[in-house]
Amino acid sequence: MANDKEFFRFSNETDNLAFKPDDLLECRRIVDDVIDEFPGTIVYPKAFNREVTCDGPLFELDPQTGYAIDCAGRHNGTHKTILSTLKQSKNKCCMPNIDCAECRLLATVLPSRLMPKDRDAQSAQTVRDWLNICQYWSWFYLNEPYQQIA
Ligand code: SF4
Structure with missing residues (x-):
């Protein structure tokens, strides 16, 4: 394509590669399928896949600023x-x-x-899901073995 004179950005607010709700669900389904197909290879809890493919913000937002108030990134x-x-x-x-x-x-x-969030303590399954996400973190960042809690 020709140079758009705006840093070669060909997308715009309505036409871009950002995932829309349907794309997120499709992504969730495909990733879940891959997890099932390669259980000895893929380290990625379905609970985390489900969370990050939900529509809407993943963080609690300050209504005044729109800033995430529960983000672990060290930005204030x-x-x-x-x-x-x-x-x-x-x-x-x-x-x-x-x-x-x-x-x-x-x-x-x-x-x-x-x-943990309040919702993580709603049932035995939500606790298991949360522990699997924590285990994924320790595998990802600390190279600890990942053993899914079923
Ligand atoms: S502070 Fe940065 S990393 Fe944290 S939620 Fe906002 S944009 Fe994301």
Whole structure:
């Protein structure tokens, strides 16, 4: 395609590669299938797959600022991030073009789940799901063995 004179960005607000709710569900289904097909190879709890493919924000948002209040990323919203446009980012995070309402970054979503939520204590299954997510974190970051709790 020809140069669009805007940093070669061919997408726009309505036509872009961001996942829509249906895409997220399709992604969930495909990843679940792969987990089933290669259980000895794929390390990825279905509980985490289910969470990160839910529609809507993954974090609790401050209604005033829109900032995630339960994100484990060490950003408090008071630092300045200058974007490649030389303008100051209005987002909480130093990562450009991501706001907390749509954030699905593994590097922050996964550690954020180490802190249990009320919903994690609703049943034996939700506790198991949460422990599997924590185990996934320790496998991913600490190279600990992953043993799914069924
Ligand atoms: S954009 Fe994502 S990683 Fe950054 S502060 Fe918000 S929720 Fe955390």
